Amino acid sequence: MSSEQSIIETHSLNLYYGKFHALKDINLAIQAQRITALIGPSGCGKSTLVRVFNRMNDLIESVRVTGEVLVEGRNIFAPETDLITLRKEVGMVFQRPNPFPLSIRDNLTFGLEIHSDYSKQNHTEIIEQSLKDVLLWNDMKDRLSQTALNLSLEQQQRLCIARVLAMKPQIILMDEPCSALDPIATLRIEELMQELKKNYTIVIVTHNMQQAARASDYTAFLYLGELIEFGETKHIFSAPEQKKTEEYITGRFG
Amino acid sequence: MDTHTKIRKIKEFIIERLIFLSGIMSIIIVALIFAFLLKEGLTLFWQVPLSDFIFARNWYPISDPPQFGILPLILGSVLVTAGAAVISVPIGIGSALFIAEIAPPKTKEIMKAGVELLAAIPSVVIGFIGMITLAPIIKSVFGLPTGLTALSGAITLAFMAMPTIVSIAEDAITAVPRQYREAAIAMGATKWQTTWRIVAYAARPGMLAAVMLGIGRVIGETMAVMMVTGNAALIPHSILQPVRTLTATVAAEMGETVQGGEHYAALFAIGIVLFIITFLINGAADLYLHKTKK
Ligand SMILES: Nc1ncnc2c1ncn2[C@@H]1O[C@H](COP(=O)(O)OP(=O)(O)OP(=O)(O)O)[C@@H](O)[C@H]1O
Ligand SMILES: [Mg+2]
Numbered sequence: 001m002s003s004e005q006s007i008i009e010t011h012s013l014n015l016y017y018g019k020f021h022a023l024k025d026i027n028l029a030i031q032a033q034r035i036t037a038l039i040g041p042s043g044c045g046k047s048t049l050v051r052v053f054n055r056m057n058d059l060i061e062s063v064r065v066t067g068e069v070l071v072e073g074r075n076i077f078a079p080e081t082d083l084i085t086l087r088k089e090v091g092m093v094f095q096r097p098n099p100f101p102l103s104i105r106d107n108l109t110f111g112l113e114i115h116s117d118y119s120k121q122n123h124t125e126i127i128e129q130s131l132k133d134v135l136l137w138n139d140m141k142d143r144l145s146q147t148a149l150n151l152s153l154e155q156q157q158r159l160c161i162a163r164v165l166a167m168k169p170q171i172i173l174m175d176e177p178c179s180a181l182d183p184i185a186t187l188r189i190e191e192l193m194q195e196l197k198k199n200y201t202i203v204i205v206t207h208n209m210q211q212a213a214r215a216s217d218y219t220a221f222l223y224l225g226e227l228i229e230f231g232e233t234k235h236i237f238s239a240p241e242q243k244k245t246e247e248y249i250t251g252r253f254g
Numbered sequence: 255m256d257t258h259t260k261i262r263k264i265k266e267f268i269i270e271r272l273i274f275l276s277g278i279m280s281i282i283i284v285a286l287i288f289a290f291l292l293k294e295g296l297t298l299f300w301q302v303p304l305s306d307f308i309f310a311r312n313w314y315p316i317s318d319p320p321q322f323g324i325l326p327l328i329l330g331s332v333l334v335t336a337g338a339a340v341i342s343v344p345i346g347i348g349s350a351l352f353i354a355e356i357a358p359p360k361t362k363e364i365m366k367a368g369v370e371l372l373a374a375i376p377s378v379v380i381g382f383i384g385m386i387t388l389a390p391i392i393k394s395v396f397g398l399p400t401g402l403t404a405l406s407g408a409i410t411l412a413f414m415a416m417p418t419i420v421s422i423a424e425d426a427i428t429a430v431p432r433q434y435r436e437a438a439i440a441m442g443a444t445k446w447q448t449t450w451r452i453v454a455y456a457a458r459p460g461m462l463a464a465v466m467l468g469i470g471r472v473i474g475e476t477m478a479v480m481m482v483t484g485n486a487a488l489i490p491h492s493i494l495q496p497v498r499t500l501t502a503t504v505a506a507e508m509g510e511t512v513q514g515g516e517h518y519a520a521l522f523a524i525g526i527v528l529f530i531i532t533f534l535i536n537g538a539a540d541l542y543l544h545k546t547k548k
Pocket of ligand 2: 047
């Protein structure tokens, strides 16, 4: 891994929820324009880790972080970090599809309007492009002003991805984005991720071992807040170096 | 086994009927009240044409011949209610947003307790306080002959509408799913953008219901209004003049009427008007909600 390609780096990252030590000395380098999967048993800290990258953990009062996290070379815990810009650069897709209770169009323009460096004329183009990127354009183009809440779960999740794409981020964080979807929709979202990685860096949390093996380039295995193993996915799944990793991916616990 | 299922079915049947009955009961009661209002009130229109009743400018029910023009009363009610709404809606919604979204937990508890306390004050007490403290202030600030004006009524009633608006709107805002807030914040929205553009928008139906109930309370309020508005049945030219509302008129005069007489019927006719106004306001709110749902 040449470090000039890594877009996210953590150096001795520790995170505490009050007294609880949730992430322990994590050192990780995530490559640009690759898909990195975070796996591990429930409660090991996967969500906590992805939420470090856009500082969503800031919403929880008891959280304390030590160490460094570099996103595109800048320490995001430095005092001069602008959270609004950071979150524009690092988009997030959640476990349950959560489109706003607005029209499809307004879901997509919300990000553009809050980051008002986009002029209004471009909105139509950006709406069209981001819906095309997630393969929703043909279905949605005639109903942009309808509420997003009537869409199927898969469509909602695609819209949530499109909403992030509209802001032109560098990195997309996905926390179990398929766990509310059926297997076929899951596969289609995975296909979409392969398309997206040409332009974006994706970090995906997943409980689904096959998904990690199928869809990711790199895999990080977390256990009880520690990064046990990190490497190329084909490596991790064929010849893991740590015993714990092997036990987990062969389904002996978790 | 067979008798078992039979008993269960009978039970089901009885329970279903009981629920149906209690549901239909509220409708029947409202219908009966309305029928009674109509029966007592409509007789007025044998003697007084409807247009005179609504549009004539004089309410002299005991002069000879009596005049039953409720235009000043309608305007009095409208002025006081609109004034109260203008004051209480922005403050109420603002407080609800503050309590639900911004206030730290301690402040939140204190404010909620305060709002509940305000709701618990009997209207006669609020009216009394308005009469003793508010009216003199308005009198001296505006240099008026009397402080008992439409403005005093509006401010007093705003205090009565506010607890309703705040507590119901706050519930509606708190009920907005956390995922919406998370999504907005993860997109880089500020606290204010999230609160205003997403949370308040999602809570709109509940906030509208809060406003409707608050205004409903204002329109129906009688006691406090009687104490602070001065009760002059004149067409008001400004909010700084004494007015008399529909409700205050009924409450003040019902005791002096002869059952079945003209004056008596006129007061019931006022009841019908109040009923229709409330009905229209609720209907408009419903319509708005249905329209925005689509
Ligand atoms: N807000 C919080 N306050 C205190 N502890 C928390 C909080 N959020 C998470 N934790 C704890 O931190 C640990 C890691 O949680 P996290 O949600 O990151 O796990 P996860 O790997 O995403 O699990 P899952 O697979 O179930 O989603 C867990 O032990 C959890 O109980
Ligand atoms: Mg999780």
